[in-house]
Amino acid sequence: MLELKNISFKVSVENQEKEILKNVNLVIDDKFVAITGPNGGGKSTLAKIIAGIYQPTTGQILLDGVDITNKSITERANLGISFAFQQPVRFKGLTVRDLITLSAGKQITVSEACTYLSEVGLCARDYIDREINASLSGGELKRIEIAMIMARGTKLSVFDEPEAGIDLWSFNNLIRVFEKMHEKTNGSIIIISHQERILDIADKIALVANGEVKKYGSKEEILPELLRKENTNFGCVKL
Amino acid sequence: MNIIEKGLLEKITGLHEVPQGAYNIRANGGLGGRNTTANIDIVSKEDKPGIDIIIKPNTKNESVHIPVVVSKSGLNDLVYNDFYIGENADVVIVAGCGIHNNGDEKSSHDGIHSFHVGKNAKIKYVEKHYGDGDGLGERVMNPTTVIEIDEGGYMEMETTQIKGIDSTVRVTNASLANDAKLVIKESLMTHGKQYAKTDFTVDLNGENSSANVISRSVAKDESYQVFLSNINGNNKCAGHTECDAIIMDKARVSAIPEITANHIDASLIHEAAIGKIAGEQLLKLMTLGLTEEEAEEQIVNGFLK
């Protein structure tokens, strides 16, 4: 269970203070929680706060009741938090196999590594020894990013727009991947997404806009409301 | 050989025992062992220190190892090695030099290697430089490589210096005939107060000759690296040089690529990039559970691989 208590995050931009997250309170104890909301609303910032990449200005983060607010990225990773970036990072020289192995945290066989790649629709043989460099396409990188989180297999996984850049055909498979994760996980999955079909497989949905949690509740409660709003004046939510 | 020399040999050749096939081991300026085969002859020079390595035409799937180890402090070794690679041969040559200096005097090894690559011959030349020891004495290596590739010949040179050499000036000069091809891959890591200068000059004289010179390096602590690469396109040819460097701490790197086209059909490219490890690369690996130091090490090792 992940608890965010009174989280705020301020940065100073050109000597002006900007509050990116304002008093966020959120309890994640379901298997699958989707976070949605307009561009620039603060979703990725929230994910980075959870992973430890940003330190909140105020507030507390608890993982299974343990205060992890002052824990480093590495410590949180080892406590069971995984984070798939919205924009995956490229590495000259490191191969897909290297990153999957580092993700798994131990030596794994080629066939094990390949299983994760196949899950995300990459023909493993063609990719396992590829360098994670500029030659990989955006969609390929996103899939490798997802495979890495699967290889980690931690109790809390945060995916930041995993579907972005993934083609339509693969999108159906991706939905299946997340459905399967949903079924199998003993922990929680948080997915930041703008896609109705991803929101639709969530247990709960949080709407984050303007640095605040505007709504948080069961899918049945939130989704119809979001879809209605889209037709009225809430044009910002791309669903 | 004693245990230190064996250790050095393993560092530079990856071998625990004496190599298979032809070899010549030079230890502290003298002969530490030699083996020749039906196709590969090794002869000591009469007029100066060094050896001639003569590979018969059409020799296939054979290798030559010519490691050099220096374990005496204060030894300044100089050799001339000439390689004659016969037409249509296809061989691997593994050189390398290890210096162990526990004393306070400078130890050095300067090797002048000349390659005569025959028509349509194909060689892979692997060279590793390594130094260790706790003495204050400097470990210095100044290898010079001269390469001549005849028509249709191919040479791939892999040169690696990962640690322990205080000062190195490496000069490589190559000239290529028609359809000849040269690939050079350098990987370099310097630390402490080390200095490393690399100086490549390639003359693409032949029609359809081509060269690709790629350097990847990491400079740590207060070390200083200079990369010079000079490609002259004197005919219809293709040349590419690339220097990619990571700087850390207070290290400095200069990359000075130079390309000259002396022919209308010469096509030459140079690329150079120097920068520190991207912050997001460290962050990504840390989210996988690595510490910052472990992340740095993975990134550097991958980059130099």
Ligand SMILES: Nc1ncnc2c1ncn2[C@@H]1O[C@H](COP(=O)(O)OP(=O)(O)OP(=O)(O)O)[C@@H](O)[C@H]1O
């Ligand atoms: N380090 C920073 N410094 C200054 N402003 C920042 C910083 N990080 C994020 N912001 C700003 O905070 C706001 C929230 O950004 P965030 O990336 O969290 O949005 P998001 O909800 O993920 O948007 P999207 O749907 O486009 O991915 C944006 O206005 C962004 O420009």
Ligand SMILES: [Mg+2]
């Ligand atoms: Mg975002």
